[in-house]
Amino acid sequence: MVTRREFIRVTAVAGGGYQLAMTIPGRLWRAAADQSSGAALTVFIHISADNIVTITVPRPDMGQGARTSLPMLIADELDAEWSQVRVEQADLDESRYGSQYAGGSNSVRAGWEPLRRAGATARWMLVEAAARRWGVGASQCETGPGVVRHPPSGRTARYGSLASDAATLPVPDDPPLKDPAEYRIIGRSTRNVDAPDIVVGSAVFGLDAEPPGMLRAVVERSPVFGGRLVSFDPSAALAVPGVRHVLELPGSVFRMPRNEPLVPDGVAVVADSVWAALEGRKALRVEWEAGPGAAESTDAFWAKCEAAASRMNPTVVREDGDITAALNDAARRLKAVYRLPFLAHAQMEPLNCVAEVTRAGCEIWAPTQNPAGAREVAAAVTGYPPELIQVHVLRSGGGFGRRFYGDYVAEAVFISGAVGAAVQVVWTREDDMRHGAYRPAGYYALEGGLDERGNIVAWHDHLVNASRARSLGRARTERHAGQMYEYAFPMGFIPNVRLEYTEVDCVIPRGQWRAIEDSSNVFVLESFFDELARAAGRDPLDMRLSMLGEPRPMPYWGGTYHTGRLRGVLERAAAAAEWGRRTPAGVGRGIAASYANDAYVAHVVDVALDDAGTPRVQRVVSAVDCGRVVNPSGAEAQVEGSIIFGLTAALYGRITVNEGSVNESNYHDYPLMRLTETPELDIHFIESRVPPSGIGEGALPPIAPALTNAIYDLTGVRVRTLPVGGQALRGG
Amino acid sequence: MTLYSLRINGRQRQVEASADKPLLWVLREDFGLKGTKYGCGAGLCGACTVHLDGEPIRSCVTRISSAADRSVVSIEGLSRDGSDPVQVAWVERDVAQCGYCQAGQIMSATALLARNPSPTEEEVHRAMSGNLCRCGTYRRIREAIQLATELKRREQ
Numbered sequence: 001m002v003t004r005r006e007f008i009r010v011t012a013v014a015g016g017g018y019q020l021a022m023t024i025p026g027r028l029w030r031a032a033a034d035q036s037s038g039a040a041l042t043v044f045i046h047i048s049a050d051n052i053v054t055i056t057v058p059r060p061d062m063g064q065g066a067r068t069s070l071p072m073l074i075a076d077e078l079d080a081e082w083s084q085v086r087v088e089q090a091d092l093d094e095s096r097y098g099s100q101y102a103g104g105s106n107s108v109r110a111g112w113e114p115l116r117r118a119g120a121t122a123r124w125m126l127v128e129a130a131a132r133r134w135g136v137g138a139s140q141c142e143t144g145p146g147v148v149r150h151p152p153s154g155r156t157a158r159y160g161s162l163a164s165d166a167a168t169l170p171v172p173d174d175p176p177l178k179d180p181a182e183y184r185i186i187g188r189s190t191r192n193v194d195a196p197d198i199v200v201g202s203a204v205f206g207l208d209a210e211p212p213g214m215l216r217a218v219v220e221r222s223p224v225f226g227g228r229l230v231s232f233d234p235s236a237a238l239a240v241p242g243v244r245h246v247l248e249l250p251g252s253v254f255r256m257p258r259n260e261p262l263v264p265d266g267v268a269v270v271a272d273s274v275w276a277a278l279e280g281r282k283a284l285r286v287e288w289e290a291g292p293g294a295a296e297s298t299d300a301f302w303a304k305c306e307a308a309a310s311r312m313n314p315t316v317v318r319e320d321g322d323i324t325a326a327l328n329d330a331a332r333r334l335k336a337v338y339r340l341p342f343l344a345h346a347q348m349e350p351l352n353c354v355a356e357v358t359r360a361g362c363e364i365w366a367p368t369q370n371p372a373g374a375r376e377v378a379a380a381v382t383g384y385p386p387e388l389i390q391v392h393v394l395r396s397g398g399g400f401g402r403r404f405y406g407d408y409v410a411e412a413v414f415i416s417g418a419v420g421a422a423v424q425v426v427w428t429r430e431d432d433m434r435h436g437a438y439r440p441a442g443y444y445a446l447e448g449g450l451d452e453r454g455n456i457v458a459w460h461d462h463l464v465n466a467s468r469a470r471s472l473g474r475a476r477t478e479r480h481a482g483q484m485y486e487y488a489f490p491m492g493f494i495p496n497v498r499l500e501y502t503e504v505d506c507v508i509p510r511g512q513w514r515a516i517e518d519s520s521n522v523f524v525l526e527s528f529f530d531e532l533a534r535a536a537g538r539d540p541l542d543m544r545l546s547m548l549g550e551p552r553p554m555p556y557w558g559g560t561y562h563t564g565r566l567r568g569v570l571e572r573a574a575a576a577a578e579w580g581r582r583t584p585a586g587v588g589r590g591i592a593a594s595y596a597n598d599a600y601v602a603h604v605v606d607v608a609l610d611d612a613g614t615p616r617v618q619r620v621v622s623a624v625d626c627g628r629v630v631n632p633s634g635a636e637a638q639v640e641g642s643i644i645f646g647l648t649a650a651l652y653g654r655i656t657v658n659e660g661s662v663n664e665s666n667y668h669d670y671p672l673m674r675l676t677e678t679p680e681l682d683i684h685f686i687e688s689r690v691p692p693s694g695i696g697e698g699a700l701p702p703i704a705p706a707l708t709n710a711i712y713d714l715t716g717v718r719v720r721t722l723p724v725g726g727q728a729l730r731g732g
Numbered sequence: 733m734t735l736y737s738l739r740i741n742g743r744q745r746q747v748e749a750s751a752d753k754p755l756l757w758v759l760r761e762d763f764g765l766k767g768t769k770y771g772c773g774a775g776l777c778g779a780c781t782v783h784l785d786g787e788p789i790r791s792c793v794t795r796i797s798s799a800a801d802r803s804v805v806s807i808e809g810l811s812r813d814g815s816d817p818v819q820v821a822w823v824e825r826d827v828a829q830c831g832y833c834q835a836g837q838i839m840s841a842t843a844l845l846a847r848n849p850s851p852t853e854e855e856v857h858r859a860m861s862g863n864l865c866r867c868g869t870y871r872r873i874r875e876a877i878q879l880a881t882e883l884k885r886r887e888q
Contacts, residue, residue, distance in 0.1 A: 063830025063867045191826045198831035199819040201767015201807035205832060208766040241733070241750075274770075275757040348771050348779055348832040348866045397769070397832025398866050429772040633826045637869070641829055644868025667776040667864060676857040678870035 045074060045122045051146055051160035053078065054086045058097035059107045060369055061089075061194070062347075062399030063641075064696045065634040066107045068193045072630055073111055076185035077119030077178060080159070081146035087193050092371035092391035100393075102369045103404050103512065105597045105694025108630055112691050116177055122166070124175035129165035130157050145184070180628070180689065189633035194395070206367025206394045207426065209354045214422040217415045218277040219249055220284055221266040221435055224660035225507040226293035228252065229265040229286070236283035237269050242276025245269075245419050246284070254410055257376045261407045261437050261471070261509050268415050274426050293507045293660035298441070301657075302339065304504045305443035305464040309337075314462055314500035318486035326458035326496030330449025333458075334535055336528060338446065339721045340520040342655040343439035343513055346670055349397020350432040355412035356422035361388035362413060363422075367396035369403040377406035381413045400645070401512035405437050433670060434662040437511025438655050440465050444524045449496075454536030456547075458496040461524070466506035468516075485521040487556040488594065489566060490529060493547045508657055514645060515697040518596035522701030523650075523708075523722070526592035530709045531718060540709065541574050541591050561595045565625045565686075569593055569602040572623035572684055577604035587618065588714025592705035599698025600625040600686075603643070603706040606679075607714060613730050615711055617647060617679040624683065624699060627690035639683050639699040646703035648673045652725050736800040740765070741809025751797035756780045758796050759806055767807035767835045771864070778863035781836035782806045788843035788859075807835035810842060817883035818842045818876070825876040829867035837863045841877050850881055 130148035131138040234246035251263030271277035449458030533540040551564025593602035771779030844859035
């Protein structure tokens with residue numbers, strides 16, 4: 001048994017400060033990681049003699065606000081003065097900090113216990129140091145922002161003056177945590193700590209990194225998925241001023257770790273500047289062998305899905321009651337096919353990475369969500385042991401899942417090693433759009449049954465897709481996991497259910513995309529539910545509430561969710577939106593909700609059509625229960641962002657493929673919502689004492705069905721294929 | 733390669749470049765002004781917005797030859813210390829999530845307010861519709877522009 005004392009180290013450092021490190025031994029960390037609930041985080045707290053508290057943030061920030069919310073947890077328990085807190089980004093060192101990825105809305109959830117504990121540990125030691133200095137009992141002392149006080153004698157000491165004494169003290173086993181009523185920082189809107197740098201242009205993003213002597217590289221990649229390089233003529237490229245090297249990038253032979261995308265074959269142009277590299281790439285002449293990928297298209301994919309949907313050998317992922325009998329006996333049966341497209345991440349900062357490979361090791365500067373993954377990739381490409389690979393984490397201009405992967409890291413590492421210099425590989429927008437790790441497309445064939453009283457008695461769904469797991473892990477898994485919604489409402493509330501899954505082959509690479517499978521599944525669930533409610537002549541909100549029934553826990557992927565909290569957000573959003581009141585003429589209203597990514601969210605959308613028949617979202621009213629809210633401004637920003645991200649996908653998002661190549665290339669054919677289209681947003685958080693969950697993703701899944709349910713309310717047209725854009729919505 | 737003179741953030745500068753090199757890469761790589769961001773390279777997203785003789789332009793599709801002998805202001809040149817009312821409002825309204833597009837957003841907003849101190853909602857929309865934000869900060873951008881308008885009015 002390892003006690004906490006054994007893995008908390010305190011060391012005095014030069015300059016009179018001290019550092020507190022919580023270190024989780026390797027074997028414990030691995031055990032925790034396997035449970036995928038997130039290992040304990042560890043952090044450094046450094047207090048300088050002049051009272052500056054420097055907090056090292058273990059997780060990357062891609063806009064989700066980890067660099068603000070995680071230090072808030074530490075600073076509150078430390079009782080620090082927030083204006084004296086400075087934030088530093090941790091390099092990769094999971095033996096020191098615990099798990100360091102940013103994904104699965106996990107940063108706050110996983111940091112809640114260990115980061116508060118780290119703050120409380122440091123606070124306890126500062127109090128103890130003051131008590132010893134004054135010769136009083138620690139229990140007579142208290143802390144205020146940045147100071148220890150002894151009220152009986154009126155003495156006070158700033159943290160900076162106590163830090164070096166505190167560093168010599170034993171580390172407490174179980175320092176007391178604050179009563180939540182005493183929180184001063186947690187629960188208060190706190191501005192993005194990087195905002196002052198961002199507004200003057202000094203925040204350093206991945207693309208801004210520049211170690212001395214760095215060269216820039218762009219890569220011409222196989223235009224067809226899985227294509228091979230036959231030959232290339234570098235002479236014209238080498239004639240471009242500033243171009244230094246042109247070399248083959250044999251991506252297809254890299255032994256990428258499991259769960260990383262394959263690296264396409266390519267030709268790298270390395271130059272003094274990005275512009276020279278781009279000009280050089282334009283001048284390249286390359287011959288490709290397209291290979292079997294050339295037969296791939298999204299049209300062919302849909303045809304494959306349709307054929308597979310009628311085959312009789314799917315994997316059954318949930319079966320309740322007797323679906324065949326229930327459908328036969330149903331008073332009313334509804335059939336529907338839903339199709340969801342492949343989607344790109346389209347984060348504003350295209351992929352990029354700096355690597356410097358020498359004989360001594362490899363150093364990486366990456367805007368990544370997954371620094372440990374970057375190290376694994378670099379180890380695979382260089383053959384170096386992990387301890388020779390250093391990873392510095394840079395701010396990401398958006399991630400949304402794409403930066404979880406290390407294909408661009410592999411390119412930078414390979415090119416740097418080949419040319420013997422630090423190299424930044426820069427993807428253009430077109431590279432980024434055409435070589436993605438796309439949200440999997442899905443084909444859902446549904447049939448539902450209602451009884452005479454309008455209750456749902458049968459729900460049959462067969463999902464056909466090409467999963468992300470098989471794209472990236474590449475090994476064919478016998479039994480699928482995680483593609484469908486077998487635990488999501490209304491599963492478990494309908495007596496006869498059969499959920500089936502069939503996987504089809506596809507060369508289009510798939511990966512994590514904000515809210516992962518829930519981004520598709522919740523659309524289907526909440527849309528078809530609305531269809532059944534409308535067919536039964538029932539109000540879709542009332543029908544949800546009556547089915548949810550008494551508040552209780554329900555099973556959910558090995559854990560539980562609480563029906564009372566789902567009901568809570570539905571009721572709150574409905575009340576705020578005045579659900580049930582007639583909408584003005586020309587306005588449709590829709591509702592949808594989900595428990596996804598550990599957050600309960602309901603949206604009510606009001607939509608109208610403009611003169612051209614294009615839907616205009618007028619207002620979104622949202623209710624969110626993500627437990628205790630650490631940073632209200634940041635949490636609300638994530639909900640705002642998820643709504644816009646989800647509406648963008650619902651209205652416009654679609655990646656199509658022809659002859660093995662992605663058709664879309666830039667924001668003209670993969671459009672994003674604009675300021676002009678931004679609806680009124682009215683977001684309500686449920687007050688909660690439950691420990692916080694993440695909110696980077698959970699508000700995304702129900703926004704698309706809330707929109708299309710509103711479109712149905714307005715027009716009578718049921719949108720079952722996304723995106724909405726381009727479909728005729730009048731005259732339903 | 734040609735030698736070009738231009739004024740950048742108030743200083744006269746010279747750069748040797750081919751005529752078609754985009755101003756974006758001149759700013760970022762020749763002058764180390766990395767606040768101006770590369771987003772699309774095609775004038776579609778607005779992340780690279782700077783002022784050319786006071787007008788907001790997309791530096792990724794503006795050749796250095798067409799910026800010659802003119803005055804360029806990038807995000808670094810807006811104020812010494814982030815004290816431009818638009819910058820102040822941006823911090824106050826906690827606009828940025830990832831922050832990558834925000835320099836371009838701020839340059840579009842400052843250009844708007846410089847020529848139109850009290851824009852209507854319609855005018856704000858028109859001025860800002862070319863700046864994309866994948867994080868979806870639009871509501872706060874709208875609020876920050878409104879606040880900046882008030883701050884500027886109070887300044888006078």
